[in-house]
Amino acid sequence: MFLHALAYCVLYAGLGLAVTIPVERRDAPHAMTVHIASTDADPYGFKNVHGTFYSGRIMVAGEPFDVLLDTGSTDLWLDTKGVNLSGVKDTGVFGGVIYEDGRSVAGNITQVDISWGNFSVKDQVFINAPGTNATSGQFDGLLGLGPPSLAFVPQFLQNASSTVNSMNLLDNIFSLYPDESNYITFLLSRSIVGTVDGGDFTIGEITPGYEAISKAPQLLVESDRWLTFMDAMIINGKRVTGESVGYQGIQVPKGKTTAIFDTGITLDIAPRSFVDAMFKDIPGAEFDDDFGLYRIPCDAKVNVSLVFGDDVYPIHPMDIVAPLAVNGSDPICFGGFLAAPEMTTFGDFQFGDIVLRNLYTLFDFGKWARVGDSQPFIQIISLTDADKAWAEFDTMNPMRLQEFVASNPLSITSTTSGAPALPSSTSDTTAAGALSDDDSTSSSDLTALIRNSYIIIGLLGFAILMLVALVLVTFVKSRTPSGKRYRGLKEAYPPTHEEQPIRYSD
Known part of the structure; x- marks a missing residue:
């Protein structure tokens, strides 16, 4: 979804390889559907916001976060300002992205238990970016639903502890059922003004009637x-x-x-x-x-x-x-x-x-x-x-x-x-x-x-x-020269300054 951006990271964790993190399933049928709800009480809320973006609701350490659903990126980042998350684990790795309009998402790569509908993932990694200016108060983060090649978090974590798994949330959900199809579907509603119900998002099943x-x-x-x-x-x-x-x-x-x-x-x-x-x-x-x-x-x-x-x-x-x-x-x-x-x-x-x-x-x-x-x-x-x-x-x-x-x-x-x-x-x-x-x-x-x-x-x-x-x-x-949303920097990006030149690297 987002702007042409510069990904940057400071790695200060020990060397190690990623391993599979524990993922468990709560009682439900084999697939999950994020259905529309008319109130914020629905933990699966799939919303059409002004017809300009579509969000879903995930539960992070039991706290609700409305995240933009983006098939054009893969990482998960959250604005956790003002939210007291329990059970979080710091990986010792700092990373983020800088968007071309000057907005940025930056913070420690963190592990926390995340659930989405009837699925639960333990120690899911995400960019913990409290106070980021990239949400504009319209959502609480971004959930990438794109291919793994677009992910930066695994690059940030390549030298992290061997106990840390860097895979994205959707891939961890897919790993629950290795013998079944791994797909998602979108049914986007049309609206004129405001945040409205309507439409559907599914994982592993087809919306009834379609x-x-x-x-x-x-x-x-x-x-x-x-x-x-x-x-x-x-x-x-x-x-x-x-x-x-x-x-x-x-x-x-x-x-x-x-x-x-x-x-x-x-x-x-x-x-x-x-x-x-x-x-x-x-x-x-x-x-x-x-x-x-x-x-x-x-x-x-x-x-x-x-x-x-x-x-x-x-x-x-x-x-x-x-x-x-x-x-x-x-x-x-x-x-x-x-x-x-x-x-x-x-x-x-x-x-x-x-x-x-x-x-x-x-x-x-x-x-x-x-x-x-x-x-x-x-x-x-x-x-x-x-x-x-x-x-x-x-x-x-x-x-x-x-x-x-x-x-x-x-x-x-x-x-x-x-x-x-x-x-x-x-x-x-x-x-x-x-x-x-x-x-x-x-x-x-x-x-x-x-x-x-x-x-x-x-x-x-x-x-x-x-x-x-x-x-x-x-x-x-x-x-974007590479055709991608983000391009990685091979060194830490310095504090933003209007006179500071941005250096790109492939």
């Missing part, structure tokens, strides 16, 4: 990410294809493109030619070259479907147009797909929640799990009826825009220099200064807004502090 996914084609994973090949898009009735820019030396079949499935981001990334095909011909559409984002009229309807093999998967037009800001009483909308910059090495498409809300998705880890031996794959089935979605847009969209303006979640005030400044809290409801109430608001004002708070491009314009923490991933991750 059993057809077991017969869906297996889209083989082709790299160290949840990456597979896509055949085309259908945009406003026309089939659009393109040649792939490739990804880390993978041989992409002619006419196909790469597609990464990432629940940790909201705004999707696509090649410029595809983004142009979606938005360029809309009357009044304007493209910002610096950020690869189209500003479009809020009543614009775009018909987009994905093509994998012989199957077509429609995207709801409500997901293609996103209100991001308010000019007086008027919403300002953008296209939901960001144009990937030239010379990118992250691949062609990166599908976040905009696309994934339209799919029921199964991620099978195969040999990525310690107990697995098969090729990882993805299965998807469509949740969107194209004709119904197209018809209901005319009713749903005005309601969404009205609620968006009323909530005014993105509040921006003017600074003395004329540039917009970020509010100090999400409760700040000051009218946008850079986007004034008069008719003189121009595209240059909008560009200034994006340039000074470009984090908004990935989170559909909600809660600015949450945007800072979450969404820079959508823009910056596309510029």
Whole structure:
């Protein structure tokens, strides 16, 4: 999920190798489902927060933590400030990540008993980061659900005590049943404003009513990410294809493109030619070259479907147009797909929640799990009826825009220099200064807004502090040289200072 980041660590533990940690199962059937609950009393709470991220609830030493569920990373980190955790064990290793907007997650690698639904893992490792500024008060941590190759904690712990196991939480859960399939599924709900119930997350079983996914084609994973090949898009009735820019030396079949499935981001990334095909011909559409984002009229309807093999998967037009800001009483909308910059090495498409809300998705880890031996794959089935979605847009969209303006979640005030400044809290409801109430608001004002708070491009314009923490991933991750979220530092990273150069290493 998160921003292009620098991983850093100081290892001061003795040499040793990791061993298997004890994992035990509490009485329950062989699989666990994180179901929606309408109150915080539900220990399995799976929440849709503003339609910008999806979280689950884990119990850490008996204390509840709402964590962002991210298939684009693998480590677990928690903000434990103000929480008294019992039974924790310090590994003697310090580690963390620094995100490109200056936010950071850092602390001792700690062991503690963690349960998720009916599963319990003893001495699970995580980055203990009390007071981190990466949560923005919207969640308590991040739980990575990606492949082991994206994990940094095992690197931090490679010289730690032999009694410490560095494996991620999901892999430890999979180890309970070595003879069974190791998969997770996501059913993401759609919301307009606020934190809502709806949707489903499962481990090791299929959400009732969606059993057809077991017969869906297996889209083989082709790299160290949840990456597979896509055949085309259908945009406003026309089939659009393109040649792939490739990804880390993978041989992409002619006419196909790469597609990464990432629940940790909201705004999707696509090649410029595809983004142009979606938005360029809309009357009044304007493209910002610096950020690869189209500003479009809020009543614009775009018909987009994905093509994998012989199957077509429609995207709801409500997901293609996103209100991001308010000019007086008027919403300002953008296209939901960001144009990937030239010379990118992250691949062609990166599908976040905009696309994934339209799919029921199964991620099978195969040999990525310690107990697995098969090729990882993805299965998807469509949740969107194209004709119904197209018809209901005319009713749903005005309601969404009205609620968006009323909530005014993105509040921006003017600074003395004329540039917009970020509010100090999400409760700040000051009218946008850079986007004034008069008719003189121009595209240059909008560009200034994006340039000074470009984090908004990935989170559909909600809660600015949450945007800072979450969404820079959508823009910056596309510029990551390695195509990964994080890059490791071979030495300890010094205290953050605006004049301190950041040194990268492979």
